[in-house]
Every structure is written in structure tokens, then in C-alpha cells.
Amino acid sequence: MRKIAVFGAGGFGREVKMLIDQINEKTPTYEFVGFFDDGESKGKMINGYPVLGGKDELNAYPEDLCMAFAIGTPTTKKKIVDSITNPKISVPTLIHPNVYIGTDDVSIGEGCIICAGCVITVNIKIGNFVILNLGCTVGHDTTIEDHASFMPSVNISGEVLIKEGVYAGTGAKIINQLEIGLYTVVGAGAVVSKTLPDYCTAVGIPAKPIKFHNEVNN
């Protein structure tokens, strides 16, 4: 059994702990030791497990430890991941046992979290630290770059390029053969029917940019 902790003790962090429990029910793999979170006090108990500290404590952690970064906002996730320099930390990809992944030319990087009910079909490339929350679908010939986050029930059709750091809100639908630009935010329920530029927030049906931002204030 490998020791594992979750960075992020909020609602999604607790759901990722549940995902780890469900992996263990199928194949005993991990021993859950607690949460890390810079916004919680060290020693606080969450669902029976302690907050072990924040980034500083994680960088000083003395033993081998797997980490899941349960942080939905891509810019925050990237900043925290980039700040972890402790060589004892490893970042397995966590995939719920009921996720269906095609066997033809699918690659998934490290540090990803793929929740219950997702379907990933064929000829798909998923980078590092990507989150596919509950019930997302990813269609053929799609590429998802690092740190992108998809909230529950996002559907991505075929031949889509999702650039680094994209965030798609609950229930968004992304139709085929288009691109979503770097760190762009797609609103909940949006239907993306045309390529979206970098660094914007787009909402509605069809999704249209309503504002532009830079990477740091996404």
C-alpha cells in the first residue's frame, strides 16, 4: 500500500478521498493519510482525517507520499503543483474503477483525476494534472493539455484541441473540430460551437467571450 494525501480539503478534496476509497475497494492500492491545504489549520480533522499542513509542510514531508491535487481552478492548481519541490512526492493519476477508457491510442499523463462515470474513447491525448469530474465524456482524436479542469457532465466531441489551463463549468458542451485557447473559462451550461481565443471567459449558447483576462487572474 502506498501512502497518499489530497491537496485541497474542500468539497472536491473530500470527493477525491472517496475516489481513492473506491479504487481501494476494487484493488487495495493506497493508505490515505490526510489532507494538505494552506487555508486550513494544521491538525483539524476532516471526515476523520487530519490536515497535515500546507505547501511548506508538504515540501518538508520526510517519507515517500503520493499526492492528488484536488484543485479545480487551473491557475491555482498550476501554482501549487509548481511550488512542490520535495523529491519524496509522486503524483499518480487516479482513475475511478468505473471509468471507460478505449484501448486504441489513448495516453493520459501524471497527476490526473478522472472521476466516476467518465468515458474516454479513442485516439485521445490527455496531459498532466487534468481533472475530469463526474460523468464527463471525451470523444475521438481530442487533445487536452496540462492543468485543464472539467466540471461534472462536460461533453467534449471529437477532434477538439483543449489548450493548457482551460476550465469548463458543469454541463458545458464542446462540439467537434474546434480549439479552446489557453486558460480560457467556459461557463456552466455553455455550448461551444466555434474556436475560442486564449484567456477569455465565454458563456451561453452559443458560447461567446464576455471578458478577457491574463493567466494570473483567471
Ligand SMILES: CC(C)(COP(=O)(O)OP(=O)(O)OC[C@H]1O[C@@H](n2cnc3c(N)ncnc32)[C@H](O)[C@@H]1OP(=O)(O)O)[C@@H](O)C(=O)NCCC(=O)NCCS
Ligand atoms: C462563467 C463563470 C466562470 C463566470 O463567472 P464570473 O467571471 O464571476 O462572471 P459573473 O458572475 O460576474 O457573470 C458575468 C455575466 O455573465 C453571466 N453568466 C455567468 N455565468 C454564466 C453562465 N454559465 N451562463 C450564462 N451566463 C452566465 C452573468 O449572469 C453575468 O451577466 P450580466 O453581466 O448580464 O449580469 C461562472 O458563472 C461559471 O459558469 N462557473 C462555472 C461554475 C461551475 O461549473 N462549478 C462547478 C463546481 S463542481
